Amino acid sequence: MQVGKWARSVLHPILGRRAKGPSFIDVFSKFQTILGLNNKILDLMAEMGDKLGGDYIFDKQYIRSACGQMADYVYKLIYNLDTIAPHKYLGLYDAFSKINSEIEDELEGKIVIPESELVMPYTLVSRDFSDVVGAKNANLAEIGNFLRVRIPEGFAITTMAFKTYMDHNDLWSQIKPLTDAWSKGDMKTREVSSKIQTLIMKGSLPADLKKQLRKALEGLAEDQSRERLFLAIRSSAWGEDTESTFAGQFLSLLNRPAENLFDAYKEILASAYSQNAMEYRRERGFSEQEVVMAVACQIMVDASVSGVMYTLDPQDPQSEVMVVSATWGLGAPIVSGETAADQFKIACEPPHEVKGLKIIRKARRMVPGDGGGTETVPVPDALQTKASLTHEQLTELAEHGIMIERYFKKPQDVEFAYDSGGRLYILQARPLNIESQTAKLVCDIPSTLKKAHALFSGKGDIAQEGIGIGKVFLVKNDEDLERFPEGAVLVARNTSPRFAKVIRKAAAVLTDVGSPIGHMATIAREFRVPTIVNTGIATRVLKQDQEITVDAEENVIYEGKVKALCYYEFVEEPFEETYEYRLLRRILKKISPLNLLDPLDRKFSPRYCKTFHDITRFIHEKAVEEIIELSYYSPKDAKAQSLHLELPVPLDLVLIDIGEGLEVARSKKVAIGDIRSVPMQAFVRGLLSPGAWSTEPMSVDFGGFMSSLTRTFSSSLATPRYIGQNLAVLSLNYVNISLRLGYHFNLIDAYVSENINDNYAYFRFLGGVTDLSRRSRRARLVGEILTMNDFRVDLRGDLVVARIKKLGMEEMKEKVKLIGILVAFTRQLDVQMVNDDQVDRFVEVFKTLSADKGTMQ
Amino acid sequence: MEEVSRTSILILDDEPIVCKRLKSALEKKGYEVEIFFRSADAFKRVSERNFDIVITDLKMEGLDGMTFLTEVKKRSPRTEVIVITGFATMETAKESFQKGVFDFLAKPFKLAEIQDAVERAEKKIKEARSKTA
Numbered sequence: 006m007q008v009g010k011w012a013r014s015v016l017h018p019i020l021g022r023r024a025k026g027p028s029f030i031d032v033f034s035k036f037q038t039i040l041g042l043n044n045k046i047l048d049l050m051a052e053m054g055d056k057l058g059g060d061y062i063f064d065k066q067y068i069r070s071a072c073g074q075m076a077d078y079v080y081k082l083i084y085n086l087d088t089i090a091p092h093k094y095l096g097l098y099d100a101f102s103k104i105n106s107e108i109e110d111e112l113e114g115k116i117v118i119p120e121s122e123l124v125m126p127y128t129l130v131s132r133d134f135s136d137v138v139g140a141k142n143a144n145l146a147e148i149g150n151f152l153r154v155r156i157p158e159g160f161a162i163t164t165m166a167f168k169t170y171m172d173h174n175d176l177w178s179q180i181k182p183l184t185d186a187w188s189k190g191d192m193k194t195r196e197v198s199s200k201i202q203t204l205i206m207k208g209s210l211p212a213d214l215k216k217q218l219r220k221a222l223e224g225l226a227e228d229q230s231r232e233r234l235f236l237a238i239r240s241s242a243w244g245e246d247t248e249s250t251f252a253g254q255f256l257s258l259l260n261r262p263a264e265n266l267f268d269a270y271k272e273i274l275a276s277a278y279s280q281n282a283m284e285y286r287r288e289r290g291f292s293e294q295e296v297v298m299a300v301a302c303q304i305m306v307d308a309s310v311s312g313v314m315y316t317l318d319p320q321d322p323q324s325e326v327m328v329v330s331a332t333w334g335l336g337a338p339i340v341s342g343e344t345a346a347d348q349f350k351i352a353c354e355p356p357h358e359v360k361g362l363k364i365i366r367k368a369r370r371m372v373p374g375d376g377g378g379t380e381t382v383p384v385p386d387a388l389q390t391k392a393s394l395t396h397e398q399l400t401e402l403a404e405h406g407i408m409i410e411r412y413f414k415k416p417q418d419v420e421f422a423y424d425s426g427g428r429l430y431i432l433q434a435r436p437l438n439i440e441s442q443t444a445k446l447v448c449d450i451p452s453t454l455k456k457a458h459a460l461f462s463g464k465g466d467i468a469q470e471g472i473g474i475g476k477v478f479l480v481k482n483d484e485d486l487e488r489f490p491e492g493a494v495l496v497a498r499n500t501s502p503r504f505a506k507v508i509r510k511a512a513a514v515l516t517d518v519g520s521p522i523g524h525m526a527t528i529a530r531e532f533r534v535p536t537i538v539n540t541g542i543a544t545r546v547l548k549q550d551q552e553i554t555v556d557a558e559e560n561v562i563y564e565g566k567v568k569a570l571c572y573y574e575f576v577e578e579p580f581e582e583t584y585e586y587r588l589l590r591r592i593l594k595k596i597s598p599l600n601l602l603d604p605l606d607r608k609f610s611p612r613y614c615k616t617f618h619d620i621t622r623f624i625h626e627k628a629v630e631e632i633i634e635l636s637y638y639s640p641k642d643a644k645a646q647s648l649h650l651e652l653p654v655p656l657d658l659v660l661i662d663i664g665e666g667l668e669v670a671r672s673k674k675v676a677i678g679d680i681r682s683v684p685m686q687a688f689v690r691g692l693l694s695p696g697a698w699s700t701e702p703m704s705v706d707f708g709g710f711m712s713s714l715t716r717t718f719s720s721s722l723a724t725p726r727y728i729g730q731n732l733a734v735l736s737l738n739y740v741n742i743s744l745r746l747g748y749h750f751n752l753i754d755a756y757v758s759e760n761i762n763d764n765y766a767y768f769r770f771l772g773g774v775t776d777l778s779r780r781s782r783r784a785r786l787v788g789e790i791l792t793m794n795d796f797r798v799d800l801r802g803d804l805v806v807a808r809i810k811k812l813g814m815e816e817m818k819e820k821v822k823l824i825g826i827l828v829a830f831t832r833q834l835d836v837q838m839v840n841d842d843q844v845d846r847f848v849e850v851f852k853t854l855s856a857d858k859g860t861m862q
Numbered sequence: 863m864e865e866v867s868r869t870s871i872l873i874l875d876d877e878p879i880v881c882k883r884l885k886s887a888l889e890k891k892g893y894e895v896e897i898f899f900r901s902a903d904a905f906k907r908v909s910e911r912n913f914d915i916v917i918t919d920l921k922m923e924g925l926d927g928m929t930f931l932t933e934v935k936k937r938s939p940r941t942e943v944i945v946i947t948g949f950a951t952m953e954t955a956k957e958s959f960q961k962g963v964f965d966f967l968a969k970p971f972k973l974a975e976i977q978d979a980v981e982r983a984e985k986k987i988k989e990a991r992s993k994t995a
Contacts, residue, residue: 056970060972060973060974061970061971061972061973062879062880062883062884062887062969062970062971062972062973062976063879063969063970064875064877064879064880064948064969064970065877065879066877066948066969067948067969067970070948583879583882583883584879585877585879
């Protein structure tokens with residue numbers, strides 16, 4: 006493929022593929038439109054995200070008009086890409102239509118159940134699937150898969166299965182009139198509830214669902230090697246176990262034989278319309294259209310002791326203790342509040358000292374019945390007054406609790422069980438509501454803050470509000486990202502969409518440079534990770550492993566843990582339970598998340614665009630690609646006048662000014678001083694940096710190195726006569742340069758303006774002719790130098806692609822200048838690259854060169 | 863603070879979320895707040911008693927906000943009206959101010975913005991009171 010490109014680029018003056026296409030100026034103006042739209046979309050996305058923060062009062066009308074605006078921008082974006090790359094990415098229209106019609110359905114109040122399998126094993130589920138499997142399943146599978154906490158094996162019966170069941174039995178049309186009548190007060194809850202439940206129980210499972218359930222059960226049976234399979238079957242509805250817990254509103258069936266699964270499934274669905282559940286929804290402002298039920302299906306844990314743990318005492322959060330209730334056998338009686346239990350208070354801080362315990366007489370316990378179901382039996386005398394948990398078990402529990410709390414960034418209500426083998430299972434984890442205590446806590450903040458030591462404050466821009474506490478972890482490259490520890494504060498020089506991989510693990514994110522409306526900021530918002538960008542000093546001031554508190558509300562970074570802030574974060578705004586909040590949040594899920602992260606990934610295509618953000622990013626990347634491609638093939642444009650740049654080095658460079666890139670031309674020759682284009686100026690400054698191009702010795706070492714090169718590789722050889730025209734298309738803020746120097750092909754595409762979000766520089770370096778090992782050595786050298794200078798570099802054989810985006814104008818100029826130096830420098834390197842040591846040596850030489858601040862003057 | 867001096871506010875918006883959130887935010891600041899989703903109900907209420915401040919949306923089903931605020935000002939010229947609207951145009955803003963509206967906020971707005979507008983309106987009312995007193 007690279008050879009193909011190379012050949013085409015050599016042949017392009019003859020072939021002129023685009024000779025009859027739109028003019029470069031036209032295409033470039035479309036490109037600028039795309040950049041403009043791209044910015045507007047990111048702005049609007051950020052603005053909509055802001056509304057979830059709680060500061061704003063907005064209504065459905067706002068959501069509707071913002072969505073309309075967004076759809077309009079994205080559609081225009083697709084249209085504009087299509088005009089510069091006709092019919093190349095038609096799949097974008099499909100992606101757009103799908104996303105947009107889902108958003109419109111949401112706005113009309115229809116439920117939008119995501120397309121998915123009917124059944125999903127826990128091993129494939131993560132928190133991202135909460136719309137597919139319900140929050141209960143999603144949270145549990147997430148901690149099982151991600152935190153490697155032991156959870157019961159099982160699978161989720163998805164919301165799609167629910168939809169299939171409802172459709173199959175034509176239930177929607179029968180339920181709607183009933184709930185409508187109930188909402189209007191024409192029917193009693195008891196009557197409506199019983200009618201709907203009967204309708205649901207009378208239905209039958211679609212064949213496909215039965216088939217998938219049987220298959221999932223076989224999977225479980227294989228792993229268990231038990232004769233008969235008994236299951237715990239629980240509700241996992243939309244909204245359940247989130248800010249509104251719906252605790253105890255729906256059904257849980259314990260110890261059901263696997264062969265009864267189909268009926269049990271129907272029972273759980275029916276419980277969505279229990280009287281309690283309906284009243285709860287009415288009270289909490291949930292619409293009846295929001296009833297969507299996924300089901301959790303788990304192997305029944307043979308529990309010897311079970312219980313519930315609150316990772317923070319809701320009665321007394323300041324005491325910093327966890328509360329554990331436990332009893333012999335199954336935990337259901339504790340959860341339902343039927344019986345009293347042993348109570349333990351453990352310190353949140355390691356080593357989790359036991360602060361208090363209340364052991365009661367436990368005369369009876371619930372156990373799984375032999376043929377299924379549960380029964381309550383007497384507890385042997387010796388156990389009745391014995392503590393149900395040992396000290397070791399309490400410590401183990403506390404460690405799990407803290408880990409889960411840190412992961413979900415909220416105190417947790419955790420159900421657990423120890424099986425007869427003494428193994429701890431987490432059965433459920435959901436956010437713990439400690440609302441009632443918050444007001445008191447808020448008042449404590451000012452006094453605590455006085456004592457805290459601020460490392461810096463007021464630096465940079467808050468991208469996502471919130472409080473994060475953790476140890477500093479400096480990220481310099483992709484390997485650092487791989488090693489990123491759970492709960493650390495990500496500190497980096499630049500923002501990067503690559504952080505998306507780890508951002509959910511981060512307690513907070515701080516960067517030296519970057520924009521609060523960039524890609525990464527949007528991702529941070531999606532995961533609600535407190536983020537401050539553009540601090541200027543974070544990487545310098547903060548030390549690896551230093552414990553800090555990031556207050557991304559007041560914009561202060563404190564040394565150590567500031568606990569009062571930590572509690573403040575727990576304040577649960579009832580606002581988050583309003584219908585509008587949930588609607589906007591659901592819609593934003595179709596807008597903001599970024600799934601297309603890596604342009605080199607196979608899935609970087611319209612087919613995999615799941616959100617407007619995906620489409621936007623895809624188009625941005627492709628538009629840049631198009632403009633670069635175009636400049637390969639249409640070097641001459643009738644409308645743009647080509648002029649020659651006079652340079653003090655032997656380089657014949659043609660300039661095409663497409664808008665304010667040059668002072669008014671007096672002749673066909675342009676002097677360096679006539680360049681107005683910001684990136685072109687920077688590039689030329691780099692190209693002409695002392696020592697970069699010229700053969701005059703810079704230092705003894707470098708001189709020796711250079712003279713050895715010039716002997717075998719004279720600059721006259723670099724005359725591009727027979728290789729092709731060197732071309733720069735430029736405007737005031739843009740430049741696209743194609744250079745063939747010696748055997749190297751360089752392509753530079755950069756936009757540098759006052760608007761940080763538009764700015765980018767793209768550098769492509771491709772060599773040829775010599776043997777592959779030498780070529781790739783050279784590519785490695787170029788790659789290393791660029792990486793050292795914060796570029797994102799992709800190496801493929803002898804092709805180097807480097808990108809850098811969204812830096813301020815001055816920094817951007819430095820980066821483009823560096824490319825200039827590099828172009829001049831590498832022009833000299835070629836057949837000399839005979840061994841690997843030279844790579845390091847040349848990197849050193851280059852450092853000396855680029856450190857020199859001298860300019861062409 | 864004496865009961866008498868509490869500033870009374872009527873809020874009219876057909877989107878319940880706006881009323882609910884404004885009510886809790888303003889009650890926290892010590893105001894006495896009544897909310898209405900339908901202009902007819904609000905209209906009935908202002909004919910029963912005067913409010914210090916009226917916060918109203920402009921576009922609603924039935925009696926629209928402009929007519930409502932005109933009525934309010936006619937009945938009780940001292941009542942300060944704050945308009946909140948999602949369809950903010952120069953024309954509507956101009957018309958509102960001509961009718962003696964105190965402030966005009968485009969939706970969505972920040973809680974702090976409306977609280978500030980209310981504080982300023984309250985200040986104006988108190989100044990007017992002390993002059994007449």
